[in-house]
Amino acid sequence: QSALTQPRSVSGSPGQSVTISCTGTSSDVGTYNYVSWYQQHPGKAPKLMIYDVTERPSGVPDRFSGSKSGNTASLTISGLQAEDEADYYCCSYAGLQVFGTGTKVTVL
Amino acid sequence: QVQLQESGPGLVKPSETLSLTCTVSGASISSYYWSWIRQPPGKGLEWIGYIYYSGSTNYNPSLKSRVTISIDTSNNHFSLRLSSVTAADTAVYYCARVVMGGYYFDYWGQGTLVTVSS
DSSP, X not given: OOOBBOOSEEEEOTTOOEEEEEEOXXXXXXXXXXXXXXXXXXXXXXXXXXXXXXXXXXXXXXXXXXXXXXXXXXXXXXXXXXXXXXXEEEEEESSSEEXXXXXXXXXX | OOEEEEESOSEEOXXXXXXXXXXXXXXXXXXXXXXXXXXXXXXXXXXXXXXXXXXXXXXXXXXXXXXXXXXXXXXXXXXXXXXXXXXXXXXEEEEEEEETTTTEEEEEOOOEEEEEOO
C-alpha cells in the first residue's frame, strides 16, 4: 500500500484560505469515507483535526473543513492564522491505515 | 482525560529487538483499539499496526514479519516489539487510541525517540 500523495508545501497570508489535497486510489480514499487529517507542530505529537472526511472533533476551529471527490480528499483552512503553520497529514482506511506524505503549511 | 505515555529504551543495537510500552490512563484499554505509529526524523508518519483488547491484531504488511503488538488489560497498557532492527527503524514512536467506527486516531502519546545504533 503506497502513501497517499500530498503537496510538499502550501502557503498563504493571514486571513486567506489554503487547500491541501490528498490523492489516493480506488482502494483507499476512493472507496472509504474514513479519511482523517492531523496537524503536527515541530517536536509535538499529531493532533486530530478532521475525521470521517468532513467531521470536526470538539475544540477544532470551524475554519478547518474537509471534503472528498473521487480518489482525492482535501483539507481547507479558511481565515489562515499564524498558529496554523504546521505540518498536515491525511490518513485513509484501506483495510489497514495509510498516511499521506505530509504538507508543510507556511503563513506568510 | 485520556492520556497515553510511551516508555522504553532510547537506544537499540542493530539486529536486536526494539521494545516499547504504552500506558493508558483516563480510559479503559478494554473499550478501544490501540495503535503504534512511527516517524523517522524529518519524515512522514507510518502506521505500524493496532490491537484490540481481545488480542486481535492488524499489522502494516511492510513490517508484519518483524512486528508483534500485545496488550495487558490488567495493567492498562499495550506493547510493541520490532525485531531485527536496522538504522532505518530509527524514529519517534507514537502510541495512539483508535476509534474504529471511523478508523481515526483521537488521542496520541507524546512520542519517544528510538535510535538504532551500535
